Amino acid sequence: MATITFRPARKSEQRLRFGRLAVYVFLLVGSLIALLPFVWMILASLKTGPEVRQIPPSFWPEAPTLDNYRTILTDPTLPLSLFYRNSAIIAISNVILAVGTSALFGYIFAKFDFPGKRALFWFIVATMMIPFQVTMIPGYLILAKLGLINKLTGLIIGSAFNAFGIFLVRQFALSIPGEMLDAARVDGASEWRIFWSIALPQLGPALATLGMMTFMWNWNAYLWPLIVLTEQNKRTLPIILNWYSTQHSNQIQLTMAASVLVIIPILFVFLLTQRWIVRGMTLSGMKG
């Protein structure tokens, strides 16, 4: 490391305090910028059509109204509960699949040796290197051949292999003491039982993290559902949101109310579970 030289310690107290103040001001401004789009969205969703259309626009709604939400929730072309349901089915199924298989294979990769292990592990890691855009075309063709286009199953069936999940769980499982497993073996427990009652509890935090991250990814996924689900009633929230906003390009108040309904619930889920998500990202050094 480069040699570090410092000027002698003669900093005036005042200058230090000014520095701290600057940091706080900077952070305040930064977090306002981070929150501004959300605020602008929520405020617009409370405005009337004419108010949104006026030039230049107002910031605070002149006469806040929930009419836009009423319009959306009663719009027969927009059965929101159906789209929530589609998104939820896909996200939850994929969480269960990804968590289950990743737990098992991550554990096996960490705690067992078998011929071809290195090659298989490197293949798994390598699949993470391949951009999704490469495999989406054949992926689509496979689903088409199987007749799974336009079916929620089509978005679930291929998700049981989660390279990221296997990798994440493996990193955690490496720290399970081998003695613990061997002791169970001596007691005559079957391997499946050992996995179920000894390894799984140890992997709990990793699996919680993986589960939350998988949920977020699937809930927000856009491109792959856009390709696989072509029928309006089968689609998921992000696709519907984009559809609605192009349909009402000049009725921004409606688009923003729809955005609030789609975005805000998931932000609450995040606030409740952020501990796990943040830890998962930090520990794995990976992103979605």
Added chain:
Amino acid sequence: MRKVMLILSLLLVLGLVACGGGTNAPAQPTQPAADSGAEDSGAAESESIATEPVSLRIWTHQNNAFNAAYQTQIDAYMAANPNVTITLETFDYDTYIQTLQTSIPAGTEADIVQMFGSWVCSYADGGSLAEMPANVISMADAEAQIFPAQIGGYICNDKLYGVPQEFNIEYGATLVNTAAAEEAGLTDITSGWANWDEFIADAKALTVTQDGVITRTGYNYTAADALSASFYSLILQNGGQYLSEDGTFTVNTPEGMAALELLKRFVDEGIIDPVLFNGESNWVGESFFDGSSAMGLIGPWAVPEYSGDYPEVAAVTQYVDLPTVSGTQALVAASGWGLAVSQRSPAQDVAWDFVRFIALDPANAVQWNLASGTLPALQANIEGAAADELVAQFPHFGPWLGLLPFAQYEGAFPDRDLVWYEITYPRILSFLQGTATAEDTLVTLEREVRETFK
């Protein structure tokens, strides 16, 4: 239990397939000539098909008025044929195109699919669409009953693959916000313009500018359909041709240049800012009805589509014929929206029967046009009582009915949407926005469209 259900439904499907095969036999009793009353033919058909439950799916693009019109006809058909269940599934326009392109190869399309005429052949050539059975309508009858510009798109290699339901025309008359015109002192705007100078003068008077920024455009013609239809119609009006008999596309001509120059004049006169008003921002449909365009170039389908959301503007909206170039009236028209039947449908005969019911029976067809707010594709419905009824309900149709005889089919492009939306529109928009010269625009446009013929 589940297994039993599976076997039962399999048997049912097999039964339907067998029936479908049976009705293709020449002994089919239904007569096309007996098409006098919808209920009659429907009843006759359902007798011959057997009364097993049949369920059909129809796919359409999302347009509130269209879909309400379909639903009304579907309900009427189901009332007359209680064994038939028809469900309507809708997609927004962009998604719909993509859906057709992906579902049809995958074989997951509905029994009946709504098609834009100019798309039909690309699907028919792939063998995905069923050919029109002669007992529904013969080719000769179809050509006699339907406008040639409209049926044109549905004929591929001398075979008919569907029926248009409406006359799709985007150029010829412009929407005018008469309240805005009155405010600007243009009281006789609905009597039309003798030439482009008069038109431009009025459009300028209708334009509102604040600090040099156009807040209301006088004439919004820069959306994708509007710009393409304007350009090709103006070439025809200038006495040119853009697509020769042998299929050579040419626009780098004096007529092409004249068309571009007129389109640019509206920009130069300060009537519109093509950066703020185009297909992506302030699209003409929304923009006209929310009041940010005083005149707007869009086909008559837009009026019912936006009336619900913007009743105030809809109440003061009228169509007025656009001027022509030196008195020559010539308009390009796309083939229209219509219906085709999937080759894979297990109940093709019922599907075709429904198509006949909704599109070929003049009484039902005009009801569909009335409900969807579209111009008729059946020539019979453009005159007499049907025409009166249409104009009575849609006063904005008046000018269009007079324009239809001047419309020509826009031509057989291998991929019409590519030519219209991915080449013509962006090229001309770039020219209007000032990022390309007129010469370059014509040269590039010509070359790129020619590529699509390969």
Added chain:
Amino acid sequence: MNSAATQSTVLPDAPTPRPRFWQGRTGAQKVFVLSALTPMILYVAFWSLLPIVWAAALAFFDYSARRQGGVVLGLGGDNPFVGLQHFRNMLNFSPEAPLEVRLFHISVKTTLMFAFLIVPLNLMITLPLAAMIESVHNRLRLGLRTIFFLPVVTSSVGVAIMWGYILHPQRGLLNAGLGSVMGRMVAINWTGDPSLIIGPIPVALIAVIIAYLWQDIGYNLIIFIAALQGIPESIRDAAIMDGATGITMFRHITLPLLRPTILLAAILTMISAFQVFDIFQVMTRGGPDNQTRVLTFDIYDNAFRFQNMGWAAATSVVLFLIVLAISLLQNRMLRSEWEY
């Protein structure tokens, strides 16, 4: 097949445990591993390996799902083998080249511009921000971290729609703010005016970059905060004893210690920047005048809008090669970093 389309890099492996031999395992353990792995390998072969092989094969065919084609995967027949034709076409740089080729060139250029702008901008924001957040009171730190992380968990479609509205020419917040500062009406079409270009960079691309940065910085922020917390107290204390404060500390202690993390974050950020699709699709649709057309958008358009899947597969191979090159470069750099 994972829709999350994860993209990432391996962290330094913990030293591999001393190899235990398959032979040394008991029968029960072998049965367990085999019974779990066999279905997994078959599954992976079908859902992961097959698509990769298929994609590579498609790149050498003029393939469209609209046509029936041959028996094996629909290749051949009406979907003829064209060899290297697609790749040769990519090298046709004449202005007369077919539209799809010119759009591909534009897409590659835009993608590179986007990725190489995102990385420095991201780091310039996240590093100081992480250091500042780390320096404040504990409870405040958690709150700030949450605020900056909220956009990460927001759907990108939502992000694009929100920013689209902020940048709306007539109704947007930005123009309204500019207007009230300048005392006149401002109607700049940030995402739709092809003549707005700063040097080689279109303003519309900058608009997308801002929206993407806003959504993405939370992630690197978390990584850096974690890394900062990993700096031993003793080093800090020593520096403070020496009189280091604020910026000096950041420049001479924090940055050098964080070097490996920064490098890793930079490369991960770049690799994921190559694969951004949603924001482009929703915010600009590649416009104006194709100024924001990126490779992912080009691939999607060709494959699913124009059903030109052979060409799309070939261009996706190019995307893969770019990402691969960067990953390899990354491994080299990281390795030399650790040897340091």
